Amino acid sequence: MELRQLEYFVAVAEEANFTRAAERVHISQSGVSAQIRQLERELGADLIDRSGRAATLTPAGVAALDHARAALASAAAVREAVDEVNGLVRGRLVVGMVTGCTITALFDALAAFHRDHPGVEITLFEDNSDRLIESVRIGATDLALVGSAEQPPEGVDELPIISEGLAAAVPLDHPLAGRERASLAEICEHPLVCLPRGTGIRAVFDQACVAGGVKPDIALEASAPPAIADLATRGLGVAVLSESMAAAHHGRLASVGIDGVDSNAALTLMWRANAGPALKAFVRHAREAFRPVRSAAKARPHRAATARGRRTPVAAGTP
Structure with missing residues (x-):
């Protein structure tokens, strides 16, 4: 055996x-x-x-x-x-990353870890947040960068990276383009382009719609935020993104804050609580690599409502 x-x-x-x-x-x-x-x-x-x-x-x-x-x-x-x-770190490290991630601090952490521990085999893959969290929970993945609408499962540790509100991104000639903010009901009067179910931002949006008694018209779905923005630019629907995602397309899309969403979006690192030496070493590198991102996020004012006592992480820059 x-x-x-x-x-x-x-x-x-x-x-x-x-x-x-x-x-x-x-x-x-x-x-x-x-x-x-x-x-x-x-x-x-x-x-x-x-x-x-x-x-x-x-x-x-x-x-x-x-x-x-x-x-x-x-x-x-x-x-x-x-x-x-023996002070050695070797073995294999499996790292997950939410599809369409645009925050490169994870790559910086991987590079620094590889320089210090070249004997550790690194596997990096993309998936949606729900499957990544479950993969970490069962131990198939060591650490993942996710957007999540729930507290981490038992046995999983986390490091919150960014927290912000949701925004609608619309073409510059759209009726909402001149607005700084709009209600959830007003946003849902238009066809929407959204991330698919299983992603953090979509979970926050769906929860807000249920709580507000609003039925959205989801016209199109795409798994990557840039694709969502491209579809909105072509007039195929109002894009539902995080504030930073919407702001990244300034000049071709107008960002409109969404009122009536009580939970913020956040990006979070999650890893197995019973970490071995390789994972412990990588978490140290990740904390250092994400420090500037977390500091910038804390310093940046958010137009959207804060969490009001509820914690719902999803994703600046990622689904």
């Missing part, structure tokens, strides 16, 4: 799919299948039921899952303990 076999078994159990598990552990699907078959032969029982569309656990698999997780955790703890004693 090998640790990698247990790792692949846990991945299939949690993903309920061999293809997704293979992507998660960065090997081929056939490699995952072969190693789990070998593990099943060694144990003398099938662990995965392959008869349905989803890969589900057999009773033997259910019995084995917690022990497999514990074995992997113990092996990781041994490595981390030795690394701590």
Whole structure:
């Protein structure tokens, strides 16, 4: 029995799919299948039921899952303990980034970390905020830069980066273009171009619409803020973005603050609370890299209403 076999078994159990598990552990699907078959032969029982569309656990698999997780955790703890004693940091760091991110401090942190710890393999990928947060929660991702409409899940630490209000971005000849602010109801009288569900800004906007009894007309969706702005520029709808996103297109779009949204948008770093030495080292670099961004955000006045006691992070510069 090998640790990698247990790792692949846990991945299939949690993903309920061999293809997704293979992507998660960065090997081929056939490699995952072969190693789990070998593990099943060694144990003398099938662990995965392959008869349905989803890969589900057999009773033997259910019995084995917690022990497999514990074995992997113990092996990781041994490595981390030795690394701590020897002052070494090595292994693999998986970092997630919300799709369309325009804040480069994360890249600065990655570069500084790589210079100090070249032995650590770094994986960087993009996804929407909901999936990134869940990936951090289950331990598949070490750290992620996200926009979120909720408090972090249990076992996850965070570093708030930016907090700001939402704004509508409209063409310069749009009826709202001369307004500094407009109500949520007025914004929703027009077709809208929004980020998709699963992103922080969209979650804040949807929550405000529900609370205000407003039904928005979502004409188009796009996953990247620049695409949202481009669609609005062409007159295909009013773009719903964060204040800084809308302001970034000054000159071709007018930014209109939205009243009736009680929660602010924010960008947040989230990571597993039980961090190993590599993750701890990267968090130190991230805190330093994001320090100027956080300082600038605190110094910049926001036209939109402040959170009024509610914390709803999403995203200046990101969804």
